[in-house]
Amino acid sequence: MSHAPDPGLLDPSDTFPRRHLGCDANEQRAMLEVLGCADLETLIDQAVPRAIRMSEPLCLPGLDPRPPGEAEVLARMRSLAKDNKVLRSLIGMGYADCLVPPVIQRNVLENPGWYTQYTPYQAEISQGRLEALLVFQTLIADLTALPVAGASLLDEATAAAEAMAMTHAAARRRRHRFFVAEGCHPQTLAVLATRAEGLGITLEHGPSEDIDLTAEDRCGLLLSYPASDGSLHDWRSRIAQAHQAGVTVVVATDLLALTLLAPPGEIGADIAVGSCQRLGVPLGYGGPHAAFIATREALKRLLPGRLIGVSRDRRGARALRMAIQTREQHIRREKATSNICTAQVLLAVMSAMYGVYHGPQGLARIARRVHAWTLILGEGLRRLGCTLGAGPVFDTLRISLDPARHATADEALARAREAGFNLRRLDASTIGITLDERSDRAEIEALWQAIAARRPAFDPEALLGALELELPAPHARTSAYLSHPVFHQHRTEHEMLRYLRRLESRDLSLTTSMIPLGSCTMKLNGTSEMLPITWPELSALHPFVPLDQAAGYQQLFEQLSSWLCALTGFDAFTLQPNAGAQGEYTGMKLIRAYHRAMGEGQRRVCLIPTSAHGTNPASAVMAGMEVVTVACDEQGNIDLADLTAKAEQHAGRLAALMITYPSTHGVFEQGVRDLCAVVHAHGGQVYLDGANMNAQVGLCRPGDYGADVCHLNLHKTFCIPHGGGGPGMGPVGVKAHLAPLLPSHPLVSTGGAQGIGPVAAAPCSSASILPISWMYIALMGAAGLTDATRLAILNANYMAERLRAHFQVLYRGVQGRVAHEFIIDLRPFKKSADIEAEDVAKRLMDYGFHAPTMSFPVVGTLMIEPTESESKAELDRLCDALIAIHGEIRSIEDGGLDRRDNPLKNAPHTAQEIADDDWHHLYSRRLAAYPARWLDAHKFWPTVARIDNAYGDRHFICTYPLVAEHDEHTTTAKTGRGPDSGAKT
16 A cells, blocks of 8 residues: 655755754644644734734745755855955954964864853853953953953954943043044944944044144043054053043053063053954954953943953852943943943953963964064065065064065055965055964065065075064063963863863853743754854955955855845845844944934934833943833833823934834734834834844744834844853844945945944954854745744743743733743742742752843843743753742741741852751752752752852952962962063063
């Protein structure tokens, strides 16, 4: 008897959706039965308003409806990558190639134990990454000689913009002029101009001697050291004059150069900024790379972003956490010092470990080698008739060509390209060359021949003896740096490997268990999606190479943008913003520019609901908006009457409404079209925060139901991993009327014809991680992406149903359903058992879980998002843990557990505490550490007990404490200086 063949019989064996989606058909049926739904479509109809649903199934241009295999999609990506041409780029401008130590590439960059971690809000299970970031801060503080360094920013240009904002804040926003001295990288100057406009700062640029320091309205001065063309200036007297005039001084610098150069802190700088890219991170066509910012003690509370500090846990052991946490943007909102909520943690860890691996002597040797080759190259060019820029240099030469002997700059650059090199054009007769860690003898000889058009008769090494290799005073560094033992103990690969593994073991990542953070979408980061990021064709390109050398990238950008347009209903996208909050800022800048273009520059009022992400009002203020708050009703929906009243009140000045959809409360609001219509009727534009796009893909599109602008978190919905708190990407989609205003760039043709100016250093910012999202979309296809959304909604509703007998689910839609996330209310337990949300969050660690989002958007709650890639078994395990914790709370209420000495108040419990001979608690060790039977098979141990945040606030330490004898596992917090073991140059 014959049977009909399986319709999928001939499909590839390695299709991806079944690997990404956590629950199979049988598990979905079981969950739907719990919900009382006949099928999945019934649930979706109950959760998602029919009025906003797509009328036709999702279709993605260029993708076959049949499911492709992982090998097939990787082959397509390989074909795109091969269309890029990888030349040796010696362009400089803040980007220099390096040698990524394989032990760091394999064990950090390519390791899901590092790249799937979340932002360290739960510090007790983030101690490894926090230690790595403390190493990073110590590296930056030591090299810059400024005592307080942040835990990384997005890129050098935006770091400079953040520093400019700091100088404005330091002047209490009473001074409004910021001067940029010649020598700044052009992309940095352009980003500063974009940012200054929204902040009301007047940006000035020119020779440093042109600055009028007597002007009373000047807040800051930016100096480059070394300059973009390689020149070195002694800025001491200029900085002293600035200080006498009350001007805050920012110095943009190069970390590798600072192993040889007198550091910014010693020449008087107040703030130092720059990029860590050349410390062990690939070029990546512009990113992601960790930027740095460091400052003097007095300005520490104005620092943007994150700062890691040393505190102690409840047992007195040293413990790390994010310091000065009251600066977090979800608390300060429109009064925040910055909208930054994403760092570049994964890349900061790489640079920190590069510093650990090489140590001060190794870094200095790399710098001396680069410097020596630069001097050899320059001396050879001088002998070949070229004229070099005056004064000392570190790694960059400004070369004036004699047209009679060498032809024009363009002809010299063309010869260099034929020889395999990209150089920088400064003007018609001047070129620039920046050497790096990869430079060698063959390269120098090839450059001499390419530039001079003839083979020289001399040998590179023969020139060495005739050169003065030491930098002259006052430029030479004489102070020690990287004195802490951590920079001296990991020279062999064995020791480095073990150090990395020890740090990794102290962090809970997706390799351990689900991370159910509402609004953060911690889903699977598929291995095949991650593979391309280290391919040389994608990772080895400088961001300013000629476009024909990046043809593969251009195709990838075009395809990804077209898919995002199809997914969202927008007409155009920019891929430039390198974080979600950066996308918010970009969207608001676009709206401001649109109103000005329409002759309505007075439109500056932005309506923002009380439930919004805290970065929303901060981003609006940075773009020059005035925030007006809109109320939410008891169901968590935006109050339409209040919105209408405020839109009418501010009708002549209304610029925008910022909303998140589904709402931050985890519900598809029925009236979203009405909200948009009200704003449009009063002349405003609608900005939609795309943080919750994971609940919409394939079902509804923001561009269809009224949004004009939307940013997407590619590190949430589209599978770029969180990397312990970054990298992120925040592309912005717009309707056609805003497309001409999309961000441009001064060095690469991109954006709209009337572009607002760049918002990031590189034209596509963190380009090398965009292949991850391209891979995800191509692997899943239209049907797979739609199934992912349906399953995310199913998983959330299933968990909400399982938990509702034990916890109140705060918000539901009109038919009783939630979206892809939901909020459980823990506030009643404060009165009944003296238990708060933090106690439940910390107790979940004992069960092997990262806590859901705590106290946002409602204080005293947990917001849970399971995503589509978790199995039913994992969903049930988290539900079982929460139900068991509820049982512990009931036991406290009933008197079975003590109200003060109980497992929740003392959570988390460390292995050291469990093993301690002195167990003094009123409950058993078993209940403390093994409260669930599944833990017998695998137990993740927090390495510190609950952290004392108040102690950390009182004892501010944000660099590695120096101790006489350093213990790898615990280090006591001493603030005195230790032995002088740093490198001297």
